[in-house]
Amino acid sequence: MRILSDEKRCVIVGASHAAAQLALSLRQYGWDGSILVIGEEKFLPYQRPPLSKGFMAGEKTLDEILIRKGLIYDKNDVEFRLGVRVIEINRDSKTLLLDDGTSIAYEKLALTMGARARKLTLQGSDLPGVCYLRNLEDVERIQSYVEAGKEVVVCGGGYIGLETAASLKQQGMNVTVLEMMPRILERVVTPELSAFYTRVYKEEGVKIVTGVTVTSFEGEERVQRLVSADGQVFQADLVVVGVGVVPNVELAETAGLSVNNGIVVDQYAQTSDPDIVAAGDCTFHLNPMYKRELRLESVQNAVDQAKIAAASLCGHQEAYDTLPWFWSDQFDIKLQIAGLSQGYDDLVIRGDINLGRSFAVFYLRKKMLISVDAVNRPQEFMVGKRLIKSRKVISRELLAEEAVPIKNLLTV
Amino acid sequence: MGTIHVTDYNGVSHPLKISTGEKVMEVIRDAGFPIEAICGGEGACATCHVHVASQWYDRLPKANQKELDFIEIAMTYEPGMSRLSCQISYTEEYDGLEITITDEDD
Numbered sequence: 001m002r003i004l005s006d007e008k009r010c011v012i013v014g015a016s017h018a019a020a021q022l023a024l025s026l027r028q029y030g031w032d033g034s035i036l037v038i039g040e041e042k043f044l045p046y047q048r049p050p051l052s053k054g055f056m057a058g059e060k061t062l063d064e065i066l067i068r069k070g071l072i073y074d075k076n077d078v079e080f081r082l083g084v085r086v087i088e089i090n091r092d093s094k095t096l097l098l099d100d101g102t103s104i105a106y107e108k109l110a111l112t113m114g115a116r117a118r119k120l121t122l123q124g125s126d127l128p129g130v131c132y133l134r135n136l137e138d139v140e141r142i143q144s145y146v147e148a149g150k151e152v153v154v155c156g157g158g159y160i161g162l163e164t165a166a167s168l169k170q171q172g173m174n175v176t177v178l179e180m181m182p183r184i185l186e187r188v189v190t191p192e193l194s195a196f197y198t199r200v201y202k203e204e205g206v207k208i209v210t211g212v213t214v215t216s217f218e219g220e221e222r223v224q225r226l227v228s229a230d231g232q233v234f235q236a237d238l239v240v241v242g243v244g245v246v247p248n249v250e251l252a253e254t255a256g257l258s259v260n261n262g263i264v265v266d267q268y269a270q271t272s273d274p275d276i277v278a279a280g281d282c283t284f285h286l287n288p289m290y291k292r293e294l295r296l297e298s299v300q301n302a303v304d305q306a307k308i309a310a311a312s313l314c315g316h317q318e319a320y321d322t323l324p325w326f327w328s329d330q331f332d333i334k335l336q337i338a339g340l341s342q343g344y345d346d347l348v349i350r351g352d353i354n355l356g357r358s359f360a361v362f363y364l365r366k367k368m369l370i371s372v373d374a375v376n377r378p379q380e381f382m383v384g385k386r387l388i389k390s391r392k393v394i395s396r397e398l399l400a401e402e403a404v405p406i407k408n409l410l411t412v
Numbered sequence: 413m414g415t416i417h418v419t420d421y422n423g424v425s426h427p428l429k430i431s432t433g434e435k436v437m438e439v440i441r442d443a444g445f446p447i448e449a450i451c452g453g454e455g456a457c458a459t460c461h462v463h464v465a466s467q468w469y470d471r472l473p474k475a476n477q478k479e480l481d482f483i484e485i486a487m488t489y490e491p492g493m494s495r496l497s498c499q500i501s502y503t504e505e506y507d508g509l510e511i512t513i514t515d516e517d518d
Contacts, residue, residue, distance in 0.1 A: 028444075047452045065452075072442050303450055327456050334456065378478065382458065382485040407485055 008033030010313060011096060011104060013086050013251070014112035015039025016048065017302035018280030018309075020067040022110050023078040025310035033107060035078045038098070041135060042083040044070055049299060051139050052163035053329050057171060058143070062136065089255040091273055108313045111252055111263060111271070111278040112306065115245035115297065120155070124217030130239045133160055142240060148172025150237035153226055155214055157184030159328045160242030162197065166330040168240075169206050176207040176234055178226070183210055187244075190341060192361060193373055196353050197330075204331055209234075247282045247295060260284045262295040267319040269309035277309035288321045290340050290370075298326045323389055325381075333357050336381035339371035339388045348399045350380060350406070360384070360406075367393045379406050386410060414507035418445060421515065430502045436462075436511065437497035445513050453498035458482045463493040464500075465510035472500060488514040 010026060012019045015037050023035050039045070045067040054060040073080065081098075088097040089109070096104045117134040119125070131142045142164075146152075152168050154161045157179030169175045177184065183194040184201075201208050213229040217239065226234045247262040258264040258272040262284030269277045269285075280302035284295050301324060308320040326337045344363035351359030360380035363371040368391055372384030383406045387394060398404050398412065414432075418440055419425045430439045437460040441447050448459035455478060464472065469492055475483065476499075483494040497511070 049452060049454075067452075068442070069438075075442075299452070300450060303448075327451065336456065378456075378481040379485045382482065 008107045010035050010108045011106040012037045012110040015045050018112035018306040020045035021303045021306035022310050025307045027076045029311050029314035038081045040085045056139050056167045109276045112280050113248035114281040115247045118244045118246050127217050127219050127223040129223035132241050145238040151235050152238040153234050153236040154240050156242035162330050164240050165206050178212050179210045180213050268312045268317050277312050279305040279309040300325050336374045338385045341371035348396045350400050362399045369394050416509040419512040432503050434502050436500040449498050458486050460497045461486050461514050462497045463512040464495050468509050
């Protein structure tokens with residue numbers, strides 16, 4: 001039986017992937033005080049990736065996407081205050097002010113508020129039917145407009161936009177994706193991958209329009225059209241906007257913590273206040289492998305950084321040095337990305353990127369593998385992760401040679 | 413409600429209660445064993461990799477190719493034993509199932 005100290009409370013602000021992991025990791029690392037998670041949504045932490053995939057398709061319920069069942073938190077003495085927002089952090093008195101007027105004292109504080117969807121502020125962008133996709137209620141709103149045969153326009157050709165487009169196409173809607181940049185997924189993948197996805201979406205009957213800037217939304221009582229800067233008009237019964245996220249740094253910034261493109265933390269997830277850590281989408285941190293500071297938007301970062309943060313709070317210093325990885329599911333394509341490809345000086349393709357949907361792109365720098373984009377190639381993804389971590393010089397011929405099983409490269 | 417037996421890194425076996433329909437991965441993870449399901453149980457990583465006792469292996473539904481692709485590349489891969497525990501849903505037929513957790517890095 002655990003004896004909890006009420007004087008010693010760790011409060012976690014935000015209740016999603018990083019929070020769930022942090023709370024449970026605190027117990028694993030020996031936190032013997034109380035743990036309170038405060039979340040503005042009224043649900044226990046749930047997984048976000050299914051929101052644009054199986055949950056949108058109606059294939060999963062909230063219960064099925066919970067990160068952990070409620071009783072696991074009970075077993076670990078993790079309490080929740082849901083449906084409330086923290087509006088102020090007072091670092092002098094070590095208290096939090098909530099929007100219901102209550103005040104909560106903390107011994108240690110963990111900030112896991114994540115990021116929020118960037119909203120458009122164009123004429124008509126607040127018309128009913130113009131939807132965003134960040135949380136569960138957003139998806140329920142989208143679902144209320146879904147109707148086979150009707151038109152949906154997706155604004156934004158990033159992962160959220162494309163996963164939504166694929167899901168809604170599979171639900172029978174006519175789908176058009178509008179992307180401002182010259183190619184879809186411009187911010188996150190190389191031109192070769194963008195071209196692949198463009199081919200796939202064409203094969204699937206989804207219209208993609210690039211280089212288009214939406215300037216207004218029109219309709220009586222609900223959205224019916226979008227108009228672009230060059231005068232194109234797109235009919236829409238539903239609009240889903242996916243134009244990126246903004247890290248929730250305001251609380252931290254107002255409280256005087258160091259903030260850049262996210263809450264600044266060191267390799268121990270420590271903020272500029274010794275009693276406060278941060279983890280997940282809201283942080284700006286150094287990645288030792290790639291020697292740059294960055295903000296990562298991924299489940300892997302949320303989970304791995306949360307463990308580091310929990311360790312820090314319990315006095316164990318483990319530096320955050322995990323290989324970033326990410327996945328995206330669209331139609332029958334599972335994309336798995338290991339590492340970060342920016343700065344590559346050589347690229348090797350294994351398999352056929354112009355035909356079919358199975359290949360891997362390896363990115364090298366100074367003859368070492370720095371990143372892999374694996375499309376329906378789980379083995380290339382898994383092996384790629386290990387090769388990147390090994391920092392060995394890699395033969396481009398072997399990477400490209402399908403006759404050599406990819407696992408052989410581990411023992412070369 | 414049945415029981416599965418999970419052996420830890422020290423070779424100690426622990427009985428865990430499990431209900432029909434529950435994923436073996438969740439029960440093992442929630443009992444505090446060091447396995448993960450970073451991808452949420454979708455079969456998109458190998459952090460829930462376990463070894464099923466060989467006498468039980470054939471009694472489970474066969475792994476599909478997607479799962480095999482992940483397992484075969486795992487550092488602690490054992491043919492005839494390796495499974496992704498997120499792909500095993502418990503039914504009464506598996507009462508007494510014996511599993512050993514693996515020291516999987518990925």
